[in-house]
Amino acid sequence: MRILKFCKVIGCTFLLFSSLIAKADDNILEYDGKKMKLQDLPVAAQQSLFDVEYRSYLSKKQTLEADVLLEMYAAEEAKKSGKSVDEFKKKSFKSPRFYGQGSASIL
DSSP states (O other): OHHHHHHHHHTOOOOTTGGGSOOTTSEEEEETTEEEEGGGSOHHHHHHHHHHHHHHHHHHHHHHHHHHHHHHHHHHHHHHHTOOHHHHHHHHOOOOGGGGGGHHHHO
């Protein structure tokens, strides 16, 4: 990420995409009876928290994108074949045989 590298070069210690992680005034953990906020953590810990949250965000986004594309494909192909989307999915998206009996419950 170009912006993040630029911020490291000029010495900025703020988090990008802060909407992905806890707000600065939210208590995010408790240590020895003291509630801590994001800004109470060392910068390295703040960055680690950001990295974890960002990777989680990317993973969820990629999964959602794949689901949407699969649904769009199924709807398009079902329309072409004159079947309902559910019928098309049941016929076309079968699980591999090695899943055995459990594959019937997936669809």
